[in-house]
Amino acid sequence: MATDERQSPELSVADKLDHEIENLRAQVELLKQELALQTATLMASESTRQILKHSSAKKRSRSKGNSRLVELLARADKQSAHKQQCLYRACASITTFKVRDPDPNAVDSGSVLGLRFEVMSKSRFFRPYYIMLNRPYPNSRHLRVHRHTVPPCIPLSGVAARHLPPPTAKDDHDRPKKQDLSSFARTLRRELVRYHNRTAVIGDLRSSAGLEGKREGAKEPEVPIIDISAADAQAKQIRIEWSDGRSGRLLMGSDGDILKIVVQGDNGQDREAVRQLLGASTRIEDITKRMEEI
Known part of the structure; x- marks a missing residue:
């Protein structure tokens, strides 16, 4: 002893x-x-x-x-x-370039149009995303997505179907739908920026809760939050867990607006915890500021 x-x-x-x-x-x-x-x-x-x-x-x-x-x-x-x-990367966020497919059996003699997307968050550039387009349709100049490096959580197929429809698609007047490459590129980059902004704000929430390093002068809450993480691939749902076993789910819109939040405790839904966490916040950034003030 x-x-x-x-x-x-x-x-x-x-x-x-x-x-x-x-x-x-x-x-x-x-x-x-x-x-x-x-x-x-x-x-x-x-x-x-x-x-x-x-x-x-x-x-x-x-x-x-x-x-x-x-x-x-x-x-x-x-x-x-x-x-x-x-x-240049900040001002020219979308650039085009031409490449040639080395495959001897490639469509359109191997001609490929490339799109480069630049995305920046927290003063840092991410690795550029690329979209490769070709013209596989006979007797048509319609484009189609050939290859890409876009994350699976981005609705690329939906954006392409809306702005780059195939030549067989027809509207109410029985005319082939026109493709809009500019709208396709702008919409896709907007989705990429939204996704990275959502992941960044989850990181801000973790920092505000003290999960990424203790804030100087911050007081330890009575029931601390032990985990904040994305609950889906698109980072639109946020999982929140407390040390006393409570868990919450926050549903975030594409632009960071709060759609719904639910907290479950031992006795069902904990509306008091929702009021403490949410307050009068309407955007996810408001919750970050609120947690920093606590």
């Missing part, structure tokens, strides 16, 4: 040291990220580039090489190119 009493303070001190080391490592990572951000901001500044170019010209006139200055100029040029690329 005496041995256990002597060991417990040592274990407590070791745990405190481990916790302090973890905090210091987290602070170091944050400082590295901040340093990289500030460096990139300075390198992308036009005034910084002018100062570097002026200093480089003065060094050359004195016939004195400066490898550090050359390195800074190269880094500034690289950052400027990255800035231009990000500006």
Whole structure:
């Protein structure tokens, strides 16, 4: 028994040291990220580039090489190119390109039209999504989706059926329906952006509930939430679980509006928990702010 009493303070001190080391490592990572951000901001500044170019010209006139200055100029040029690329990806969110199918038996002599979709969330670009279109119909210029990298949760087939109908489809006047490639591309990108916004807001809910790291100065609730996650592939349904066994389901619209929320407890539906969680919120972002204030 005496041995256990002597060991417990040592274990407590070791745990405190481990916790302090973890905090210091987290602070170091944050400082590295901040340093990289500030460096990139300075390198992308036009005034910084002018100062570097002026200093480089003065060094050359004195016939004195400066490898550090050359390195800074190269880094500034690289950052400027990255800035231009990000500006292009942000402004030209949908681009087209032509490719050729190497299959010798490909339709339309292998001609393929490609669509590239850029999506950004929380100041970061995702990997672009691609749609490949070809013309498989004889004596027709109608397009059809050939290959794609769109997630299965995006209703691509429905969007294509609405905006890229096959030539056999006819309207009330017995005329072939026209295809609208522009509407197809805009609708599809809107669905992609909505999907990523919904997944991002679920991450915000987890952070507000303290599931992605404890908020500084936040009080521990009486009955904490132990899990918040997407309940379906489209991220329109959110599963919420409490430590006392209660579970809830929140139904979210395509644009983040709250459609319905239900919380089940030991005695059936817990309407009081719904009122505490929802309040006067009409959008999912309102719940995030409400949880941060609790």
